[in-house]
Amino acid sequence: xxxxxxxxxxxxxxxxxxxxxxxxxxxxxxxxxxxxxxxxxxxxxxxxxxxxxxxxxxxxxxxxxxxxxxxxxxxxxxxxxxxxxxxxxxxxxxxxxxxxxxxxxxxxxxxxxxxxxxxxxxxxxxxxxxxxxxxxxxx
Amino acid sequence: xxxxxxxxxxxxxxxxxxxxxxxxxxxxxxxxxxxxxxxxxxxxxxxxxxxxxxxxxxxxxxxxxxxxxxxxxxxxxxxxxxxxxxxxxxxxxxxxxxxxxxxxxxxxxxxxxxxxxxxxxxxxxxxxxxxxxxxxxxx
Numbered sequence: 093x094x095x096x097x098x099x100x101x102x103x104x105x106x107x108x109x110x111x112x113x114x115x116x117x118x119x120x121x122x123x124x125x126x127x128x129x130x131x132x133x134x135x136x137x138x139x140x141x142x143x144x145x146x147x148x149x150x151x152x153x154x155x156x157x158x159x160x161x162x163x164x165x166x167x168x169x170x171x172x173x174x175x176x177x178x179x180x181x182x183x184x185x186x187x188x189x190x191x192x193x194x195x196x197x198x199x200x201x202x203x204x205x206x207x208x209x210x211x212x213x214x215x216x217x218x219x220x221x222x223x224x225x226x227x228x229x230x231x
Numbered sequence: 232x233x234x235x236x237x238x239x240x241x242x243x244x245x246x247x248x249x250x251x252x253x254x255x256x257x258x259x260x261x262x263x264x265x266x267x268x269x270x271x272x273x274x275x276x277x278x279x280x281x282x283x284x285x286x287x288x289x290x291x292x293x294x295x296x297x298x299x300x301x302x303x304x305x306x307x308x309x310x311x312x313x314x315x316x317x318x319x320x321x322x323x324x325x326x327x328x329x330x331x332x333x334x335x336x337x338x339x340x341x342x343x344x345x346x347x348x349x350x351x352x353x354x355x356x357x358x359x360x361x362x363x364x365x366x367x368x369x370x
Contacts, residue, residue, distance in 0.1 A: 142313055144301035155294040162283035174281055176317040181332060181340040184312075193320060201320035203344045 098135045101185040109213075111222045114160055114229050115153040117188075121221055125211045127204055128169040128192035130161045130225075133185065141184045158188055164228045165192040168221075179205060237274045240324040248352075250361045253299055253368050254292040256327075260360055264350045266343055267308040267331035269300045269364075272324065280323045297327055303367045304331040307360075318344060 100110075100118060108120035108131055116136070122129035134154050140146060146154060162174045171192035178188045191204050198209035239249075239257060247259035247270055255275070261268035273293050279285060285293060301313045310331035317327045330343050337348035 142301065142305065143315060144298045144305065144313065151294070151298060152291075155290070159283045159290060162281065166281065166283065173318075173320050173323075174283065175320070176282060176315075177342070178315040179312075179342060181312050181314070181342075203316070203318060203320075203342055205342045206345075 096138075100133050101183050101187075103183050104131060104133060104185065104187060109218050109222070111225045114157040116150060117154060117157045119157075119161065119225065121213075121218060121225075122189075123212050125213045125217065126198050126209050128165050128171065128221075129204065130165060130190040132157050132161060132188045132190065134187075136186060138185065141180060141186050143178050143186070143188070146186075154188065158190060160229045161190040164225055165190055168224050168228065170194075175203065177203070177205060235277075239272050240322050240326075242322050243270060243272060243324065243326060248357050248361070250364045253296040255289060256293060256296045258296075258300065258364065260352075260357060260364075261328075262351050264352045264356065265337050265348050267304050267310065267360075268343065269304060269329040271296050271300060271327045271329065273326075275325060277324065280319060280325050282317050282325070282327070285325075293327065297329060299368045300329040303364055304329055307363050307367065309333075314342060316342070316344060 104120060108122045111119045111121050117132040117134050120131040122131055136150060143151065158176060162176060165171060166174050169192040172195050173193045175191045175193055193200060199207040243259060247261045250258045250260050256271040256273050259270040261270055275289060297315060301315060304310060305313050308331040311334050312332045314330045314332055332339060338346040
């Protein structure tokens with residue numbers, strides 16, 4: 093039987109830039125310069141849409157990636173607070189948001205999900221963020 | 232030096248019912264019958280306001296509690312999706328939301344955070360949820 097190759101859901105892929113991998117996750121930078129916002133997409137089968145549905149090993153790996161991504165966002169972007177969310181009500185493919193927040197961002201103190209303000213990155217901004225992420229999380 | 236006893240933040244305590252403990256977390260049921268909504272409050276020092284600021288052992292314990300709470304909510308309330316969020320922009324004490332969602336709940340498909348609809352539980356509803364939580368997560 094042919095296995096179906098893993099693909100990031102079209103809405104996630106179109107909405108961000110792939111920074112690299114961490115553990116079993118693909119890591120995207122959401123294309124919204126209003127917030128430093130990473131999206132972790134575990135490379136698991138399409139039926140696994142809940143974190144608690146992961147195997148113990150995969151769950152631990154994803155939690156470790158959340159931790160690394162959170163620490164990176166907090167340090168690199170000098171945030172007041174990191175917000176972590178696994179929601180998936182609309183895009184069901186398992187994915188986890190790691191969002192750095194500051195007190196003068198457009199959604200503060202509310203959550204970013206469902207908030208409409210968006211500002212695409214300038215092309216030159218993404219490379220340095222990718223480099224910093226890869227350097228910070230290299231193991 | 233006297234240590235300060237752990238206390239759940241007043242806003243969290245007033246907004247829910249304590250169900251018990253899981254690992255290092257106190258577990259609250261948010262007093263909003265619109266959604267099956269647990270809040271996990273790790274018993275850590277007040278300076279630790281981020282998940283990634285926990286020690287490795289505490290982080291692993293909290294992740295295990297998130298997993299157990301998520302599995303409980305999904306199974307006991309027959310949810311379409313579980314939403315997990317660590318936000319803390321307003322109440323800074325470290326806490327994690329585990330919320331069961333269904334397609335006809337008042338906030339669907341948006342997130343529950345910042346959504347105004349609230350319906351308190353009837354007193355008789357809380358005991359059975361507490362019993363079920365304790366039975367499901369007994370180890």
